[in-house]
Amino acid sequence: xxxxxxxxxxxxxxxxxxxxxxxxxxxxxxxxxxxxxxxxxxxxxxxxxxxxxxxxxxxxxxxxxxxxxxxxxxxxxxxxxxxxxxxxxxxxxxxxxxxxxxxxxxxxxxxxxxxxxxxxxxxxxxxxxxxxxxxxxxxxxxxxxxxxxxxxxxxxxxxxxxxxxxxxxxxxxxxxxxxxxxxxxxxxxxxxxxxxxxxxxxxxxxxxxxxxxxxxxxxxxxxxxxxxxxxxxxxxxxxxxxxxxxxxxxxxxxxxxxxxxxxxxxxxxxxxxxxxxxxxxxxxxxxxxxxxxxxxxxxxxxxxxxxxxxxxxxxxxxxxxxxxxxxxxxxxxxxxxxxxxxxxx
Ligand SMILES: [Zn+2]
Numbered sequence: 001x002x003x004x005x006x007x008x009x010x011x012x013x014x015x016x017x018x019x020x021x022x023x024x025x026x027x028x029x030x031x032x033x034x035x036x037x038x039x040x041x042x043x044x045x046x047x048x049x050x051x052x053x054x055x056x057x058x059x060x061x062x063x064x065x066x067x068x069x070x071x072x073x074x075x076x077x078x079x080x081x082x083x084x085x086x087x088x089x090x091x092x093x094x095x096x097x098x099x100x101x102x103x104x105x106x107x108x109x110x111x112x113x114x115x116x117x118x119x120x121x122x123x124x125x126x127x128x129x130x131x132x133x134x135x136x137x138x139x140x141x142x143x144x145x146x147x148x149x150x151x152x153x154x155x156x157x158x159x160x161x162x163x164x165x166x167x168x169x170x171x172x173x174x175x176x177x178x179x180x181x182x183x184x185x186x187x188x189x190x191x192x193x194x195x196x197x198x199x200x201x202x203x204x205x206x207x208x209x210x211x212x213x214x215x216x217x218x219x220x221x222x223x224x225x226x227x228x229x230x231x232x233x234x235x236x237x238x239x240x241x242x243x244x245x246x247x248x249x250x251x252x253x254x255x256x257x258x259x260x261x262x263x264x265x266x267x268x269x270x271x272x273x274x275x276x277x278x279x280x281x282x283x284x285x286x287x288x289x290x291x292x293x294x295x296x297x298x299x300x301x302x303x304x305x306x307x308x309x310x311x312x313x314x315x316x317x318x319x320x321x322x323x324x325x326x327x328x329x330x331x332x333x334x335x336x337x338x339x340x341x342x343x344x345x
Contacts, residue, residue: 090121113181124146270309
């Protein structure tokens, strides 16, 4: 029986199959067709490919270990030149796939990203050893090293930029959520939304105490903005596609609601004098969303959002959070080998 991406995505939606940032269900399958001229390369993270007007546009480019298989897979999908790549943000599982395309005997592709990505790369150079240590721990990968060279974008923007390639328009806009440098893409001709890591099929990754300050309130705002676009296909940078306007709107608005509830409970508690340690015990996600496939805490803990004071305190409270003692779960730890390309299904 041939593989149907829409049926697969439906199974993921129903909870019969796990395909999220915690489990990359289809890694190693190459570029799968989503719709006419649009491909999905599943991995950690995913890469979205667009064939338009005789050229290719990539949204995200995956991690360092997947660069070579990504190049081969895209080339098996199309020989058209890659003119443009958009980085959803500067995390290293999204920005390391350009090597093979840059090396082709063709004009060098143009990389587009939000302007703060440059500062992120600078920070990664300053904290190279620290990043290696905390990610070895998070992903239980003792041999993990942290890159020392970064592919810088040719084009950066601050709030929004519209990029036309062939018959497609890429409306890119800046959001804050997991990072301060995130880009979301909306392609109106195809009614496709690429949310990057703003939707990853698990609860938002916005409180991890070992990472820099994240933005739960802005994250919720961005989710509601995305929900208002009326997308019919959503292609996140981790996990399976979502097909259908109703499902996309539901997933985005319920994730926003989940965040808003934690933030509101936390701030109400703090403002009425509760201690943070007590709030960690009492604040709970909305019970009516507990069964949602995409709101399981497999990658981050709601507690971290509480400890993050709902995102209401400025960056620089890291020390408090580092000295607190978060539970060392998630229950099923995310393992680095899920990055490895070439795995069977
Ligand atoms: Zn990611």
